Amino acid sequence: MATQRDVGPRQLVKLREFSTQLAQRLKEAPNLPTEPTRLAIRIGADNYLVEMGLASEIVALPEIARVPWTKPWYRGLANVRGRLVGVVDLQQLMGREPLPSEQAQQLLVLGESLGVAAGVLMTRAFGIRNLKDLEPLEAVPSRGEWERMRYRDLDNITLTELDLRDLAGSPAFTAIHA
Numbered sequence: 001m002a003t004q005r006d007v008g009p010r011q012l013v014k015l016r017e018f019s020t021q022l023a024q025r026l027k028e029a030p031n032l033p034t035e036p037t038r039l040a041i042r043i044g045a046d047n048y049l050v051e052m053g054l055a056s057e058i059v060a061l062p063e064i065a066r067v068p069w070t071k072p073w074y075r076g077l078a079n080v081r082g083r084l085v086g087v088v089d090l091q092q093l094m095g096r097e098p099l100p101s102e103q104a105q106q107l108l109v110l111g112e113s114l115g116v117a118a119g120v121l122m123t124r125a126f127g128i129r130n131l132k133d134l135e136p137l138e139a140v141p142s143r144g145e146w147e148r149m150r151y152r153d154l155d156n157i158t159l160t161e162l163d164l165r166d167l168a169g170s171p172a173f174t175a176i177h178a
Contacts, residue, residue, distance in 0.1 A: 036131035040159060042123040044091055044103050047159045049129060049151070054164040056109040058125055067176075072098070074176040075121065080109055086118040086176070093172060094143040099123075114168040129153055145170055 038049035062078040073092035092098045107119040134151035146167035
């Protein structure tokens with residue numbers, strides 16, 4: 001019978017394997033044929049799909065330095081491999097409660113092609129989805145101009161496509177000064 005001590009290291013190995021595979025797929029995404037795949041991420045209780053070629057990487061949440069005179073959803077700056085990245089709480093940007101610290105576990109760093117050095121707080125990544133395998137759902141009013149189509153996957157999880165290009169170019173996203 002397995003003890004909790006036995007389960008922990010096994011789960012850690014699986015997480016490392018998933019992280020390594022995910023990092024490799026994100027790195028290769030711009031060079032792959034245009035298969036309609038998306039990275040599935042969770043931000044709080046919401047599930048999103050993001051285009052892998054527009055995401056640079058996912059890192060464990062680094063230390064964040066507050067920046068004075070900025071809007072509350074702009075959490076501050078973080079050092080990600082020597083690059084200063086602005087940290088954004090997407091939930092709060094959309095007018096909702098801030099993402100609780102226990103749910104802000106990782107940072108989705110936006111790709112350099114988007115022209116902004118920023119990242120979005122997230123709870124976790126939980127896989128890759130092919131749009132061909134998803135069931136489109138009826139349109140639901142979006143909470144931001146960067147939200148697109150909603151889908152249901154094979155596990156009956158509802159996911160909203162998050163357009164990182166529209167997010168990065170949005171006046172709401174770029175207006176960080178309070």
